Amino acid sequence: MSTNDEDAEADSSGHCSTPDSDGEVAEEIAIVSFERKMETAEAIREGIEDRYEAIEILEYHGDVFDEHWGEYDCFVGLMASGIAMRKTAHLLDDKWDDPAIVVVDEELTWAIPITGGHHGANQVAGDLASLGAIPAMTTASEVADKQGVEARAKAMDAHVVNGDSTVQTNLAVLDDELGPVARLDGPKAVLVGDDVTVLKRNGADGCVIGTGSVSGASADSFLAAWWTALERTEYDLDDVEFVATATRKEDETGLLEAARELDLGVVVFDKETLLANEGPTPSRSKELIGWPGVSEAAAIAGGRERELVLEKIGYENEVTVAIGR
Template identity: 85%
Template sequence: MSTDDNDSDSGHCKTPDSDGEVAEEIAIVAFERKMETAEEIVDGIGDRYETIEILEYHGDVFEEHWGEYDCFIGLMASGIAMRKTAHLLDDKWDDPAICVVDEELTWAIPITGGHHGANQVAQDLATMGAIPAMTTASEAAGKQGVESRAKAMDAHVVNGDSTVQTNLAVLDDELGPVARLDGPQAVLVGDDVTVLERNKDDGVVIGTGSVSGANKETFLEAWEIALEQTDYAFADVEFVATATRKEDEEGLLEAADELGLGVVAFDKETLLAHEGPTPSKSKELIGWPGVSESSAIAGGREQELVLEKISYEDEVTVAIGR
């Protein structure tokens, strides 16, 4: 995989306006007798989207509103949604995603567009108690597909057809870290190379490290204090960057999730190639450079620091890169 920002760096992990991977405009299609549940969904997750509207079900409701929304939440049996939309499906990158949910909010089932919004909506419905029944291969195997990596990096997939091959490589554990190429330069890629492009023209990256077990609140407070020392706010953050040895820190993941940010974990070699100016004991002890500065530099578009490392409560370190 390659991004438009480049230098042989590596990190785990259609169009910028539609994004291809993120659902922002939602329609809940519900029978009249299920309107109360539809309102519950709006109240429960509506603030996560740009718009969320309720449409009363009738036989042609999907056809009438096809293309107006990124994702339909069908408050109905999956068979109804499938029969009423099958003839409308044309291209997975252009078609709206569809996720069905039962009236008791027991199951949330993506039936089309799993990687293009339906899985995301199912995960949001899970916060209301529904069990997300994801059948896309990478998610079913507990792995991060390339579309999910793009979302984590606040990027979008440029050449959608390539994801068939790259996601097969994900399943076989054969897809390496995201390669970064800094231009201007021309790059010739094959059909099995997925190209990612950033969604924002500018923005910053939160680079962060921590002691094991730091909780969500500590991360959030540390990040907020760091941003207050810059001209940037959480709205300007593209993603949170860290080291692969910290990518499973529960507090970090919970904090990023609360802010709606993806987490990108860089490997040791990448961080060593982008070591920051502040000395770190971890390099002497375990051979890793300071995580916060090196990950902020590696992830930033310009590969420079806005804020050098600060420490919060001796638990979390933060640097800001761009």
């Protein structure tokens, strides 16, 4: 094999499986476990394997990280954090290329991202919460309970093209100065600065579920409403890019639970964005609180074509849905 071929193979073996991606999403995971903890390792794999392309279990030995570095998006170390840190410190090179590392104890009490929080570790730690582990996230946006640009990319089924820019844009997130993701369709040539994060779509164009609700609407109501709406269109669940709603609904428990059940990201839009994309159906909320109807405006704002496929429908006086593209 030539040197160029070897370089190409080395590049392709890196953890970023999406072209041009800076690896904000983990898809292939290795659980590294001591032999005596294999039962717990199997429980972890069984508990989250439906959310990832591949999960393998590697038995721990002194060189296990050296031997498999670059083969996986994320290592889950079923071990003390000190062991994982000492055994990987010499391998760390670049935050955009290094695999993520999460450590978890045998009792599944804590899931601690050590490296690559915004590049898969927070994602995996969050999924381990379904097994009872508490995600101990220390990245600034998560600590502040705000959606960083990497999280926004994941929610929109996109990836970050220019990773270095996220230093500035995530600082803007912390200061509440970033605003919603601007959508630009081409063909166009765009000149951006170092403080502009560029997101690129992962898949083909689909549809966006715009949704609103009364406070406290159940996950079952959201799911039933979304399915009802999709059945009135030519789209299916596989065509849904994400769920869109208003910032004032971003903590709605039922909405978030429903989105997780369908493995969909949630994108929120502020009042100004929704007003600029107001739908055709009159809404009392504009008269009462100054917000336009959330479902139609969110579906329009999130869609590539900025158009509605299905105007607002209601479900059980709890949830409203519109479909955009």
